[in-house]
Amino acid sequence: MAEGIDPLELMPVSRMARPLRALLRGWAGVVLGFLYLPIAFMVLFSFGESRTPGLPFRGPTLHWYQEMLSNGVLMEAVWTSIQLAAVATTLSTLIGTMAAFPLVRSGFRSAGAARIVFTLPIMLPGALIGIALLIFFRRALGVDLSFWTVVMGHIVFTMPFVVLIVSARLQGFDRNLEWAAADLGASPARAMRHVVLPLIAPAIVAGALISVTLSIDEFVITFFTVGPQSTLPTYIYTQIKFGVTPEVNAVATVLLLGTVLLLGLAWAAAGQARRLSRIFGRRRARERIG
Amino acid sequence: MSVPAIELVDATKRYGTSMALDRVSLRIERGEFFCLLGPSGCGKTTTLNLIGGFIPLTSGELRIEGQRVNDMPPHKRNVNTVFQNYALFPHMTVEENVAFGLRMARLGSGETATRVDEYLALVGLEAFHDRLPAQLSGGQQQRVALARALARRPAVLLLDEPLGALDLKLRKQMQVELARIHRQVGTTFVFVTHDQEEALSMATRIAVMSAGRVVQSGTPRDIYYHPVDRFVADFIGESNFLEGVAVRDGARSYVRLGGGSTVDAPADAPPGSVTLMVRPESVSVGPAPATNGEASLSGRVIHVAFIGNHTRVTVRTPAGDIVALRPHSEGSASSALDELLDQEVCAWWSPRDSTIVAHGSTEKIDERLV
Ligand SMILES: Nc1ncnc2c1ncn2[C@@H]1O[C@H](COP(=O)(O)OP(=O)(O)OP(=O)(O)O)[C@@H](O)[C@H]1O
Ligand SMILES: [Mg+2]
Numbered sequence: 001m002a003e004g005i006d007p008l009e010l011m012p013v014s015r016m017a018r019p020l021r022a023l024l025r026g027w028a029g030v031v032l033g034f035l036y037l038p039i040a041f042m043v044l045f046s047f048g049e050s051r052t053p054g055l056p057f058r059g060p061t062l063h064w065y066q067e068m069l070s071n072g073v074l075m076e077a078v079w080t081s082i083q084l085a086a087v088a089t090t091l092s093t094l095i096g097t098m099a100a101f102p103l104v105r106s107g108f109r110s111a112g113a114a115r116i117v118f119t120l121p122i123m124l125p126g127a128l129i130g131i132a133l134l135i136f137f138r139r140a141l142g143v144d145l146s147f148w149t150v151v152m153g154h155i156v157f158t159m160p161f162v163v164l165i166v167s168a169r170l171q172g173f174d175r176n177l178e179w180a181a182a183d184l185g186a187s188p189a190r191a192m193r194h195v196v197l198p199l200i201a202p203a204i205v206a207g208a209l210i211s212v213t214l215s216i217d218e219f220v221i222t223f224f225t226v227g228p229q230s231t232l233p234t235y236i237y238t239q240i241k242f243g244v245t246p247e248v249n250a251v252a253t254v255l256l257l258g259t260v261l262l263l264g265l266a267w268a269a270a271g272q273a274r275r276l277s278r279i280f281g282r283r284r285a286r287e288r289i290g
Numbered sequence: 291m292s293v294p295a296i297e298l299v300d301a302t303k304r305y306g307t308s309m310a311l312d313r314v315s316l317r318i319e320r321g322e323f324f325c326l327l328g329p330s331g332c333g334k335t336t337t338l339n340l341i342g343g344f345i346p347l348t349s350g351e352l353r354i355e356g357q358r359v360n361d362m363p364p365h366k367r368n369v370n371t372v373f374q375n376y377a378l379f380p381h382m383t384v385e386e387n388v389a390f391g392l393r394m395a396r397l398g399s400g401e402t403a404t405r406v407d408e409y410l411a412l413v414g415l416e417a418f419h420d421r422l423p424a425q426l427s428g429g430q431q432q433r434v435a436l437a438r439a440l441a442r443r444p445a446v447l448l449l450d451e452p453l454g455a456l457d458l459k460l461r462k463q464m465q466v467e468l469a470r471i472h473r474q475v476g477t478t479f480v481f482v483t484h485d486q487e488e489a490l491s492m493a494t495r496i497a498v499m500s501a502g503r504v505v506q507s508g509t510p511r512d513i514y515y516h517p518v519d520r521f522v523a524d525f526i527g528e529s530n531f532l533e534g535v536a537v538r539d540g541a542r543s544y545v546r547l548g549g550g551s552t553v554d555a556p557a558d559a560p561p562g563s564v565t566l567m568v569r570p571e572s573v574s575v576g577p578a579p580a581t582n583g584e585a586s587l588s589g590r591v592i593h594v595a596f597i598g599n600h601t602r603v604t605v606r607t608p609a610g611d612i613v614a615l616r617p618h619s620e621g622s623a624s625s626a627l628d629e630l631l632d633q634e635v636c637a638w639w640s641p642r643d644s645t646i647v648a649h650g651s652t653e654k655i656d657e658r659l660v
Binding site (some may be wrong): 084174176177179180181182183184185187190191195196198199277278 | 366367371373375381434442
């Protein structure tokens, strides 16, 4: 928009260019509407007064949000989801970060292939992973489904994202910085702590945040691997069997807000890389002096 | 003799089948400003990385201050490096960068602060304590890298083309600065460059490298006026090469050149087929030599070029073209040279200023060095 001139305005390639462009714009609008209109209605209805959501809209009211907070079963599902996300994220961030190092650095010929194998679960259908895990836990290991089986299930699909993000950051990491640290008297462990980890911290944080959002939202794999407890998505699913209540809309709206917030944070973490590195580096540096 | 700061004995580094360094032996004395000079890919960085401990030797021996350090990891070696791309820690301020090496040495915080101030002052960056590397110019980053490496007071400072990324003016300025800092701290400097002028002007000694070997090492003067072979002579400045046969006749030796002319040769010329080298600035051009005993060739001036501080005169003689570089001042001298074009003249030099160089393979040269 800098020059304010659309090249198509200056160069009518054909007589059809103008109407075609208008048509494409309209089409883009339709696609956007298709993507976001349902979500917009869901958010809108969560503020509606009517018990059976629909038009015309009456409200707004926070009634369904109060209802949501006083629903013990729902709150328990939320709490399970939070614990699940916390444990799964911690483990997948740890394992994923450690896996990224040999993938980027060992320099073995099949590093590219290894990366594909590591990140393949991103592309596999959730149902497939879910069924495979279910069979594995029940038939191969012979264990009952529980909180820990669902944690494993979540690690399977969140860890690849951590591997992907952290190894991208490691790829661009200047090895000279490690040499410089060693040159200045840092043992490999201290070079890792004072130089490498602070510099890849933004990627680790971004990976962890994405892992949290994925875990909180995940339905399919949870459904196959979870024990007697319900998580937020499985609770919503069971509720919907009895019809979509505005309460479910309220829960989903909160979930949406949380997800957007976490993704925003992950994005900011990547953008504020230097500041984050400094925070991580500094705390460690102070430890040393003190 | 005292213990040298660095000693390489037959140091060899092989990558697969390619030899990055081939039996290099060097002795660098304490307090020297030692330059590794050579074309791209000749093994300068490899040599520095071996000394720094970043890559292991394939065979041979490396001693720092008399101690064999082949298997010592870099963080235990008493040497520090200024990397070509500076390798400043981007998440630390200037102050934290310089303090890093001191912290790793577990120096007290008081002593650390004093040292940081001292070395930032040495490189003229007192006012930049809290800047991040990204907020500094290339020249300033270079100075931080220097202060960071020197603050540990290493026995040897390694510098890998530290001025390579700077523009010409800043480069000249930093050359002067580096020389001053070297005098001030007295540390041994091992300096890598592929700029012959930089090496000549700064080094106490130079090792000229080619294809993983040290072809010649010596003082700048030595290397400039008495290169061992055509490669060194060509790499360092412009030269006139004359092919001929050296003849010893009693106390006098001379070289019979192509075209039937003869010139007096340096006293140590070995009889036989030789290449005589003389630097352009040693050659005078005029009607005839002013004194006796000069080596002299007559010919026709085919080119005169004004190149700023000098005039470059090319004389075509039966033995080949001779280039003479003459200083001039504005006015009479330069116009006198201009008028030489197409004239029959003499080009002459003192036999002491010429030298016999080898022109064979590097194998031959190594034999001469052993
Ligand atoms: N990791 C490596 N693997 C294989 N060959 C290498 C490796 N590092 C260097 N070499 C080879 O060793 C030789 C010497 O390289 P080196 O980096 O020491 O050259 P240099 O003199 O520093 O050159 P430049 O002036 O371009 O920096 C080169 O032929 C290079 O290709
Ligand atoms: Mg190099």
